[in-house]
Amino acid sequence: MAKTLHVHTGRPYDILIEHGCLEACGEQIRRVSRAQKAAIITDSNVGPLYAGAVSTSLEHAGFQVFSHTFSAGESSKTLGSIGGMLSFLAEHAFTRGDLIVALGGGVTGDMAGFTAATYMRGIDFVQIPTSLLAQIDSSVGGKTGVDLPQGKNLCGAFWQPRLVLIDPELLATLPPRFFADGMAEAVKYGCIADASLFAHLERENVQDFLEEMLFACVEIKRRIVEEDERESGRRMLLNFGHTLGHAIEKYGHFEGLTHGEAVGVGMLLVCAAGERNGLTQAGTTARIQSLLQKYGLPISCEAPLDTLLQLTANDKKRAGDTIRFVLLRRIGESFLHPLAIEQLPAFFAAMKTL
Numbered sequence: 086m087a088k089t090l091h092v093h094t095g096r097p098y099d100i101l102i103e104h105g106c107l108e109a110c111g112e113q114i115r116r117v118s119r120a121q122k123a124a125i126i127t128d129s130n131v132g133p134l135y136a137g138a139v140s141t142s143l144e145h146a147g148f149q150v151f152s153h154t155f156s157a158g159e160s161s162k163t164l165g166s167i168g169g170m171l172s173f174l175a176e177h178a179f180t181r182g183d184l185i186v187a188l189g190g191g192v193t194g195d196m197a198g199f200t201a202a203t204y205m206r207g208i209d210f211v212q213i214p215t216s217l218l219a220q221i222d223s224s225v226g227g228k229t230g231v232d233l234p235q236g237k238n239l240c241g242a243f244w245q246p247r248l249v250l251i252d253p254e255l256l257a258t259l260p261p262r263f264f265a266d267g268m269a270e271a272v273k274y275g276c277i278a279d280a281s282l283f284a285h286l287e288r289e290n291v292q293d294f295l296e297e298m299l300f301a302c303v304e305i306k307r308r309i310v311e312e313d314e315r316e317s318g319r320r321m322l323l324n325f326g327h328t329l330g331h332a333i334e335k336y337g338h339f340e341g342l343t344h345g346e347a348v349g350v351g352m353l354l355v356c357a358a359g360e361r362n363g364l365t366q367a368g369t370t371a372r373i374q375s376l377l378q379k380y381g382l383p384i385s386c387e388a389p390l391d392t393l394l395q396l397t398a399n400d401k402k403r404a405g406d407t408i409r410f411v412l413l414r415r416i417g418e419s420f421l422h423p424l425a426i427e428q429l430p431a432f433f434a435a436m437k438t439l
């Protein structure tokens with residue numbers, strides 16, 4: 086059964102969750118675009134699997150289709166790659182009325198989106214996320230960008246897609262570690278805003294209610310993004326576990342734990358500190374820990390906590406000398422808790438590691 090969510094951001098758009106919507110994407114995209122040309126931007130892993138089907142469907146819908154494939158991985162997420170994509174569009178004489186189709190995971194969506202945001206000062210783009218992480222998180226909300234040598238996502242733009250097409254069928258072939266990577270974000274949504282989603286994940290196997298789960302996660306993200314499109318307040322709640330998670334990723338030079346794995350450990354660390362400081366209901370960390378384990382995610386990391394706190398002090402989300410951590414009151418209820426850099430050791434005191 087198809088489900089549609091309407092996102093009321095500055096530029097409103099729909100998110101469609103439907104089995105088989107990748108193969109029928111042309112028809113859906115034609116409803117929102119009168120473009121003559123469509124550029125499929127994809128990577129060397131996803132392109133061979135799905136670009137053919139997407140291209141055929143777009144052609145049937147009357148688009149002239151061009152494909153640009155970059156080599157898969159975070160190391161491609163550079164301004165150099167963006168330059169290549171912009172030149173590709175210019176070489177094929179794309180105009181402001183034409184369209185980009187981002188086909189792939191988070192890296193692809195971020196880069197294709199940023200290319201769309203900047204080519205001729207902004208053209209339309211459609212997201213077809215192929216990983217669980219991209220389907221429930223990065224494809225919704227309009228954050229686009231690239232890494233700089235100095236850090237991740239330091240250059241980018243808020244640019245909303247025209248349409249997001251989520252095809253649950255694509256998840257069936259994801260390697261288990263990639264699926265688990267996305268599950269960490271699903272657990273996060275339960276933690277910050279939806280106790281019943283969290284309980285559902287505890288009780289049942291996610292494969293038995295996959296579409297419902299996708300819908301629940303995207304619905305939470307939609308609500309929060311609508312309230313705070315440019316992340317000045319509530320949207321920061323989506324960063325639960327991410328402040329320390331980013332530090333864990335940095336510690337491993339982005340080659341150790343995956344994003345989701347690091348965020349899972351980050352959630353445990355900050356939640357345990359919340360409990361210790363009397364701000365979080367006792368027992369909350371234990372529930373999150375069991376749920377992460379259930380979905381094959383790690384519950385600890387090699388990095389010493391004081392090193393993580395030092396790395397955190399350099400985080401880009403730092404506002405002056407204060408870091409806004411996301412804490413839970415209980416499962417399903419979150420709040421921002423600003424801490425001055427010098428308060429960090431005391432707040433996390435007595436926690437060498439988990």
Ligand code: MG
Pocket residue numbers: 222270327344348
């Ligand atoms: Mg994330």
